[in-house]
Amino acid sequence: xxxxxxxxxxxxxxxxxxxxxxxVQDMDHENMFWYRQDPGLGLRLxxxxxxxxxKEKGDIPEGYSVSREKKERFSLILESASTNQxxxxxxxxxxxxxxxxxxxxxxxxxxxx
Amino acid sequence: xxxxxxxxxxxxxxxxxxxxxxxxxxxSASQSFFWYRQDCRKEPKLxxxxxxxxxEDGRFxxxxxxxxxxxxxxxxxxxxxxxxxxxxxxxxxxxxxxxxxxTGTRLKVLA
Numbered sequence: 055x056x057x058x059x060x061x062x063x064x065x066x067x068x069x070x071x072x073x074x075x076x077x078v079q080d081m082d083h084e085n086m087f088w089y090r091q092d093p094g095l096g097l098r099l100x101x102x103x104x105x106x107x108x109k110e111k112g113d114i115p116e117g118y119s120v121s122r123e124k125k126e127r128f129s130l131i132l133e134s135a136s137t138n139q140x141x142x143x144x145x146x147x148x149x150x151x152x153x154x155x156x157x158x159x160x161x162x163x164x165x166x167x
Numbered sequence: 168x169x170x171x172x173x174x175x176x177x178x179x180x181x182x183x184x185x186x187x188x189x190x191x192x193x194x195s196a197s198q199s200f201f202w203y204r205q206d207c208r209k210e211p212k213l214x215x216x217x218x219x220x221x222x223e224d225g226r227f228x229x230x231x232x233x234x235x236x237x238x239x240x241x242x243x244x245x246x247x248x249x250x251x252x253x254x255x256x257x258x259x260x261x262x263x264x265x266x267x268x269x270t271g272t273r274l275k276v277l278a
Contacts, residue, residue: 087266089268094175094270095270096171096254096268096269096270096271097211097254097268098268099265099266144210144211148264155213156211156213156266158210158211158212159210160209160210161208161209161210163208
């Protein structure tokens with residue numbers, strides 16, 4: 055079964071810190087996604103990567119950057135964390151060419167104080 | 168207006184009841200449709216894809232009405248374990264496939 059692993063389940067950081075959220079998938083999927091989920095707003099796409107070193111901005115990329123140096127790993131970076139980035143962050147992957155089934159990691163609940 | 172809209176609920180139903188959720192989408196270019204289930208503090212998981220002809224998986228039936236741009240999910244004989252949030256998701260091709268999530272409908276099945 056596909057496994058998408060996020061490095062931390064809970065994370066507490068201070069305003070201004072640089073934050074790295076890591077995501078690893080074991081199914082050789084080309085496409086990987088970072089979403090954030092907030093009450094009443096649903097899942098919103100931050101960044102998308104369609105292959106190694108390829109990335110595309112999602113709907114809310116401001117304040118975030120990403121890195122995809124290896125196919126299995128997609129990192130989300132908060133250059134200078136702010137309180138409005140407190141959220142649940144979800145990583146997902148998908149095989150190219152199929153519209154079906156996003157596989158999600160278990161999420162990282164980030165609190166920025 | 169959100170591109171995918173759902174009634175947030177909660178829908179509180181007794182065990183054994185039949186419950187239906189609707190979801191509307193605004194972009195007629197939407198191509199694929201899904202229902203995901205999300206348990207509290209967990210990640211979303213695909214419940215079922217939704218096909219134009221309608222499809223069934225055990226106690227779950229999904230239907231799509233392209234003309235009216237809505238999707239439905241029917242759960243028969245509700246179980247306590249069905250308590251969760253149900254996310255309506257649509258996808259469309261914009262260079263790559265884009266997934267748009269509804270905010271979810273919360274279901275509580277009561278003993």
